[in-house]
Amino acid sequence: MKRILKSTIAIIVLSMVMVACGPTTSKKGGSKGVLSGSQAERAYVAPGEHDEYYGFISGGFSGQLAVYGLPSGRLFRVIPVFSQDPEKGYGYSEETIPMLMTSHGFVPWGDSHHPDISQTNGELDGRWIFINENNTPRVARISLETFETEEIMEIPNSAGNHSSAFVTENSEYVVAGTRFGVPTPQKDIPISEYKSNFKGSLTFLKIDPENGLMNIAFQIRMPGFNFDLAHPGRGDSHGWFFFSSYNTEEASTLLEVNASQNDKDFIAAINWKKIEEYVAQGVGTMEPARYAHNVWDDHTHTATTTMEKEVLIINPEDVPGAIYFLPTPKSPHGCDVDPTGEYIIGSGKLAATITVHSFSKMLKAIEDKAFDGETYSIPIINYEAVNYGSLEQPGLGPLHTEFDTRGNGYTTFFISSEVVKWNIKDLVVIDRKPTFYSVGHLMIPGGNSRKPFDKYLVAMNKITKDRYLPTGPEACQSAQLYDISGEKMELLLDFPTIGEPHYAAGCPADLLASKSVKIFKLEDNTHPYATKSEADSKVVRKGNEVHIYMTMIRSHFSPDNIEGVKVGDKVFFHVTNLEQDFDVPHGISMLGANTSELLTMPGRTETFVWEPKEIGVWPFYCTDFCSALHQEMQGYVRVSPKGSKIPISYTIDEEVPGEDL
Amino acid sequence: MKRINYTLFIVIALFLISCGEGNLNGKDAKKGTKAVWDITEDPGIGPIDKVVLKELDPALAEKGKEVFKTYCSACHKIKKKYIGPAVIGITKNRTPEWIMNMIMNPDGMMANNENAKKHFAEYAAPMANQNMTKDQARSILEYFRLRDSEKK
Secondary structure, eight states: OHHHHHHHHHHHHHHHHHHHHHHHHHHHHHSTTSSOHHHHHHTOOOTTOOOSEEEEEEOBTTOOEEEEEETTOOEEEEEOSSSOBTTTTBTTSTTTGGGGEETTEEOOOOOBOOOEEEEETTEEEEEEEEEEETTTTEEEEEETTTTEEEEEEEOTTOSSOOSOOOBOTTSSEEEEOOSSOEESSOOOOOGGGHHHHEEEEEEEEEEOTTTOOEEEEEEEEEESOEEEEEEEOOGGGTTEEEEEEEOTTOOOSOHHHHTSOOSEEEEEEEEHHHHHHHHHTTOSEEEEEEEEEEEEETTTTEEEEEEEEEEEEEOGGGSTTSEEEEEEESSEEEEEEOTTSOEEEEEETTOSEEEEEEHHHHHHHHHHTOEEEEETTEEEEOHHHHEEEEEESOOSSEEEEEEOTTSEEEEEETTTTEEEEEETTTTEEEEEEEOSSOEEEEEOTTTTSSSOOTTEEEEEESOOTTSSOOOSSOOOOEEEEEEOSSSSOEEEEEEEOSSOOOOEEEEEGGGTGGGOOOOOOGGGOOOTTOOOSGGGOEEEEETTEEEEEEEEETTEEESOEEEEEETTOEEEEEEEEOOOSTTOOEEEEETTOSSOOEEEOTTOEEEEEEOOOSOEEEEEEOOSOOSTTGGGOEEEEEEEOTTOOOOOEEEBTTBOTTTTO | OHHHHHHHHHHHHHHTGGGTHHHHHHHHHHHOOOOOOOOOOOOOSSSOOOOOOOSOOHHHHHHHHHHHHHHTTTTOOSSSOSSSOOOTTHHHHSOHHHHHHHHHOHHHHHHHOHHHHHHHHHSSSOOOOOOOOHHHHHHHHHHHHHHHHSOO
8 A cells, every 4th residue: 555655655746746847848849940951951952952861660559660851851651561451552462461460360450669779890881771570589680771671570479569670799699588477388378487487588590691581580578567768789899789678566457556566677688699509509488389481571561470389499598608787776777788899888767877797707706606686597687887977967867778889878768858967987977858759769870889970869749739730639740860070969950750759760861772672673573473574464364363463554454344353353453563663563443442542553463352242333443643644544444243144354455454465 | 425425534634644545546547557657758766867778687687676675666567556656657657867866865856856856746745855875866767767667
């Protein structure tokens, strides 16, 4: 009872602080003249000019990843990842439906959180971007040549995959974690038996350096703490991975109180190189599991789902010397490693300080066995022995830290809505700037690598309140761009984002722009229903299935008059875009089809299914404005009654395609 | 009512002037197989200076048929006006150099060659540059020669 009372008071106090901070900063920020003319010019990219950086900002509950230009904040593209996107036919076309398959069946929505660009020698290499899904634990890999999702791996024995999808400094691994402990493997037990029975799996996915393909190398069966965020070691600490955790209380109800009891929770330090050695020696148990592995192929232009059947489980007691806990105050959220790899920054959500651990001290403490006991067979390193120091009273509600090349950290404060610049070695605050409002993550391009590009910082806000024209009860969320090239940070730009701008990754534009794919070569298209010339376009009946091998080119479909389709048929439109020119997609939609349009890139084949329910003559048309005669790009399918004797026929301009050759 | 439709038709026809006589003359011209290729010695502009024609090479023509099918059939039919002109008769009236230059250098031809400009003015769509190689263009030429050698 006393405990509850105490907690309640704490919550009330916290709420008052939040209430007090919100509107006050709001008034201040709303006043004009914050930006001088020269500041506006620095975020201005003239019409026709290109941005200096790519920014990849996740969409949170939208499930997607949006591509912006920085410093302009202009939105270029939304890459569909974990959610269907009818605009592009993603998750609707027969070829992309397998991308969203899981062990629970087809899941049309996901919650995308942390994008991370692949690295070589600790620097961004611009090959792929990885991103995690929280709700149905998954990790996706996106090609930075096509800007399309190429692979999605479901994570078994996990829930709330939040401490993900961060990569090691040579892209050896991308990790997945477990924020919501679950019985592992799943079983039917009382929720009250959380302690000991619920586990928090940490999963290491090996990345094939040639093609990026992921496979689960091993899964560490950690205690049921809530593993929240993670970052890899780099430089000297390469080979280690650090995961923050809260709820070391192992509560299963009213977590906002019951998971906030312990003075300190843990950052888990995982020596994955050592675990690799153990695995090579045969340590670990292969356990049955069931998880979907979805892979896209740019030659067949088709995704396939493989249901994987087992996973290698590592128990902490089997890998002595590979896993340690670093005590870290008050439910640490952000867990960030500076560019040198020496400092591990833990941001206790409820702490009044930022905790800085030292990697070299950690190694020494391990050598000296400076432990304060252990939990679940995992040694707990003495706090003083690992701690470098703390930044005292920097603000309220520290969350995440990114870095520049000059030894400074930049930390966001959710409750006091600000970004604070501080010197890591000296543990002193250098500057603070308000955000509008309730900032979560921040991003400096390469800010979690050995080589940050420290000109701009993007802060991502959860709440915008009065910052933009109102659009009903749902306000947009936003990103804010700061110039961090000088001693003081300068706010340059505000821009709204898709969904919740949860986290971002960024890189110099020239790392990606020149290798961006323009077309898919028709000659490389091995889709089983590809139609590589108009003369080959045709319609084939197979029982009640009708397969239309259709081509698209400016500005007609072939064939475009089709008869002999009957009510009850299942009609497959396999459309190939014959264009081999950049920026000439064609779309197609069919009146009465219970699916989205297709938006087909040059050289690609895609399929949608139409099951006509009514007789008549029904039109289809190109949905992408492809040319001056775009509207003319249309055709008809005649649907006859079930049992009709009308044979399949197909023409364009009253001739069967190719008959004159 | 009829008059309104007629006026409307004229207006649309004028508007689509680049579509040219195909639209104005309607079905007859469109379906007609009369050669669009007036006789000229024009070699065109592009990478091809001189083509020496020998006896028809059926194997090369067969290869040209496949290239034509892949790259050209979306816009050209043999005997019928389509997106672009019917190709029948072309080898009888145009030089082999002009034909290959048109295939390999459509942008340059449409911009600077009087005969090509004339065709461009007549058809709605510009001919696409498909980066055809000399061998590909030569094989297409052979396929055209084969089709022009056939009895009607």
